[in-house]
Amino acid sequence: MQITVTGAAGYIGSHACLKLLDDGHEVHGLDNFSRSFERTVQALQRAGGGRFHFTHVELNDQRATTAALKLHAPEIVLHFAAFAVVPESVQFPLLYWHNNVGATVSLLNAMDAVDCGKLIFSSTCATYGEPAPEHIPIGEDCPQRPTHAYGESKLACEHMMQAWVQSHALAERDRGVVFLRYFNVAGGDHLDRIGEDHDPETHLVPICLRAATGRHAPLIVHGNDYPTPDGTCIRDYVHVEDLVQAHIEAIKVIPRRDTLAMNVGTGVGASVIEVLRACSLAAGREVPFRMGARRNGDPPRLVSHPEKIFRLTNWRPARSSLEDIARSAWRWFAKEK
Ligand SMILES: NC(=O)c1ccc[n+]([C@@H]2O[C@H](COP(=O)([O-])OP(=O)(O)OC[C@H]3O[C@@H](n4cnc5c(N)ncnc54)[C@H](O)[C@@H]3O)[C@@H](O)[C@H]2O)c1
Incomplete structure (x- = not known):
């Protein structure tokens, strides 16, 4: 399968690329290195045996993102790219609306341009905010009341994607999104090719x-x-390789003209x-x-x-x-x- 991965140089995106490459897929990674390093892309290129392609692109740049998707028309997009540091989002909320919501608007437009309608979206348990004790453990029906701009930006993306699939349902176009609401992701590749590499580190x-x-x-x-x-x-800590496997499983259940939300935690x-x-x-x-x-x-x-x-x-x-x-x-x- 031809799969595009945004945030491919980041922690989870790079582990997803590795798994997809190991499974024999053709992978096109997109990243602007705002929160990651070129050395990770080099590790993916070493692992990919020519099946890993990379484009340095700012997702908020609509034209460049569309051009990037046209290079390797994807059958499906895994959208990891985002800023994800809660205290930073409290200090600079507009940065989060711009980078997480704005870039996602741009990505969805670019997907329309190449007629790709299948998306797995990295959402977060932060969209639930601070659930009342009766909602713990947290199911998907827990009210979503984020308490900071990071969680709000992710919830806004979920709402936007719901509207996106519905608008295309009217036009008889096939669109479907899975929201995976991750809990705390940790750990590294079983062959030690890559690991968690943030600067500054907050995990x-x-x-x-x-x-x-x-x-x-x-x-x-x-x-x-x-x-x-x-x-x-x-x-609730989930190993990054288990999380990536949840994406592989999610690909199999992408709904038609609808969205599907699933928590990814161990319980x-x-x-x-x-x-x-x-x-x-x-x-x-x-x-x-x-x-x-x-x-x-x-x-x-x-x-x-x-x-x-x-x-x-x-x-x-x-x-x-x-x-x-x-x-x-x-x-x-x-x-x-
Ligand atoms: N790590 C966790 O525990 C956790 C928990 C819940 C949800 N998530 C979500 O998972 C996703 C990946 O998280 P991560 O820990 O790998 O983060 P990360 O910061 O390591 O990776 C994000 C990547 O996206 C890139 N990026 C950001 N904005 C971009 C833009 N506008 N254009 C192009 N590239 C851009 C960054 O350079 C980085 O490589 C995020 O969407 C995050 O919200 C992570």
């Missing part, structure tokens, strides 16, 4: 691993007085302290940390209710134990950093 697992080296600041645990067994926040939560311990074990050394104050807008427990994706697809998490996540993340980190 817990790589922050723990950096701290373990002693070359970076100790981890700050934001609050240990939550109503959880060890007092620290609980999140099992882990606390900050449990993640820290798993990272210590993987790295073979202590993760230095200190306790800090709670952050605004950090709910105590965010865990998916994965019943829908289990029911509609064959997806089951296979690598999402904390041990697998921390080990794979550490192997790549120790090799590259």
